[in-house]
Amino acid sequence: xxxxxxxxxxxxxxxxxKGFYLLLKTExxxxxxxxISILMVVAGSYFDIxxxxxxxxxxxxxxxxxxxxxxxAIEEIADFIHPEFHTKIGLIKDFAAGAVFxxxxxxxxxxxxxxxxxxxxxxx
Ligand SMILES: Nc1ncnc2c1ncn2[C@@H]1O[C@H](COP(=O)(O)OP(=O)(O)OP(=O)(O)O)[C@@H](O)[C@H]1O
Numbered sequence: 023x024x025x026x027x028x029x030x031x032x033x034x035x036x037x038x039x040k041g042f043y044l045l046l047k048t049e050x051x052x053x054x055x056x057x058i059s060i061l062m063v064v065a066g067s068y069f070d071i072x073x074x075x076x077x078x079x080x081x082x083x084x085x086x087x088x089x090x091x092x093x094x095a096i097e098e099i100a101d102f103i104h105p106e107f108h109t110k111i112g113l114i115k116d117f118a119a120g121a122v123f124x125x126x127x128x129x130x131x132x133x134x135x136x137x138x139x140x141x142x143x144x145x146x
Pocket of ligand 1: 097110
């Protein structure tokens with residue numbers, strides 16, 4: 023019983039890793055977000071941002087990437103259950119994309135709050 027529980031959780035982890043790999047390999051929107059995330063990590067190292075700033079930046083990256091992944095999954099479901107044009111499918115996809123946009127706006131604000139003081143200091 024206990025071994026069965028652990029095996030199931032381990033399998034779940036493997037499927038999640040597979041999804042993570044497939045998203046990065048096949049989805050242009052995820053690849054773009056991953057590229058931006060790498061640039062942010064480079065910027066963080068360059069400006070030597072604080073521990074708290076790393077935490078916020080990591081949280082923002084994780085939030086945007088995970089919502090982008092969920093948005094991709096919703097688009098796939100929508101296309102699978104109704105491949106033809108339908109206003110409801112359009113609305114569902116727009117809602118899912120809107121959810122990513124909320125997180126992206128928050129991430130941009132966090133980015134400005136973190137990097138603005140460093141960039142201003144460079145120019146002084
Ligand atoms: N089946 C559909 N019916 C109605 N509107 C749709 C449909 N598919 C897409 N749309 C509209 O187009 C927008 C973009 O759709 P979607 O995110 O699926 O991108 P795409 O144009 O299919 O390209 P990609 O698959 O590369 O993301 C949606 O937010 C929605 O407004």
